[in-house]
Amino acid sequence: MLPNFLVIGAARSGTTSLYHNLSLHPQIFMPLKKEPQFFTTNWHQGLDWYARWFNARTIELAVGEASMTYTYPAYATIAPERIAQHLPDVRLIYLLRNPVERTFSHYNYYRYYSQVEKREFAEAIAEQEIYLGTSMYFEWIQRYLHYFKREKLLVVIFEDMIAHPVEELAKVFAFLEVNTAFTPLTAQTKTNATFKARNETLFTLYRCFSLSRSRMWLESLVPQKARPFLRNKIRGVLGGQAKPPALSSDMQQHLSTYFEPEIQRLEFFLGRSLNVWRSGNNDGLR
Numbered sequence: 001m002l003p004n005f006l007v008i009g010a011a012r013s014g015t016t017s018l019y020h021n022l023s024l025h026p027q028i029f030m031p032l033k034k035e036p037q038f039f040t041t042n043w044h045q046g047l048d049w050y051a052r053w054f055n056a057r058t059i060e061l062a063v064g065e066a067s068m069t070y071t072y073p074a075y076a077t078i079a080p081e082r083i084a085q086h087l088p089d090v091r092l093i094y095l096l097r098n099p100v101e102r103t104f105s106h107y108n109y110y111r112y113y114s115q116v117e118k119r120e121f122a123e124a125i126a127e128q129e130i131y132l133g134t135s136m137y138f139e140w141i142q143r144y145l146h147y148f149k150r151e152k153l154l155v156v157i158f159e160d161m162i163a164h165p166v167e168e169l170a171k172v173f174a175f176l177e178v179n180t181a182f183t184p185l186t187a188q189t190k191t192n193a194t195f196k197a198r199n200e201t202l203f204t205l206y207r208c209f210s211l212s213r214s215r216m217w218l219e220s221l222v223p224q225k226a227r228p229f230l231r232n233k234i235r236g237v238l239g240g241q242a243k244p245p246a247l248s249s250d251m252q253q254h255l256s257t258y259f260e261p262e263i264q265r266l267e268f269f270l271g272r273s274l275n276v277w278r279s280g281n282n283d284g285l286r
Helices: 015-024 047-052 079-087 097-116 120-125 131-136 136-144 159-165 166-175 201-210 213-220 225-237 249-270
Strands: 005-009 064-065 091-096 152-157 195-197 239-241
Touching: 005 015, 005 136, 015 064, 015 091, 015 166, 091 136, 091 166, 097 120, 097 131, 097 249, 120 131, 120 201, 136 152, 136 166, 152 159, 152 166, 159 166
Parallel strands: 005 064, 005 091, 091 152
Antiparallel strands: 195 239
């Protein structure tokens, strides 16, 4: 059994919360690990390897996974083509967040949580395409619509999900043709907020464990509905929500100008205003 829907991004736009909420729906199957990343970093593993991620599926109607690398610039050409080749009828869910805030959040995640980013923000976005490129939403939509019909793509606005989580989840459930009346207990629970460790050594050990097979086995023993809460508790012990330096007004203006043409194209495509992005709403996940 291969998936019949994918959450393709965008990173730092509430996809972890959506993954947990989808996992709780009795008619939806999601694998234990959020991101198989088969069509990008794990392509070499082969289709049989990918299919095993969904072996535990029983009677669920919708089967999916959520891999943010499917809208990473490094895979701009190959990801949509590979997905279309093996999943021609798949449904695609694409979460979009204010591109300025998403870009800054992506940088902060790599700087404070993954700890792979050492450069200052201005230098990082100038030298690493992942930050700005992942926020070019309309370009990504065009790439996927080259292979898939418009009705196969559901665009969800992050700020709408924050303001009206139950209603927006119902739209996602309707798109997947499952019971829209189901309301997950975690609908308004934030997960995967930008994080800064209290003790770097302890946190490094935790990150090594989180990538191990032991973590997968241990997590399988925890009821699905309890996993977001347990994750937040563990992160609360190890550290807390990061308080990165505020984005400077000059950089805010620069990025707002940079993304404005993309926002306008997206507004025309969606047939709705995205002024919420122009107002600088900073609430929600990071």
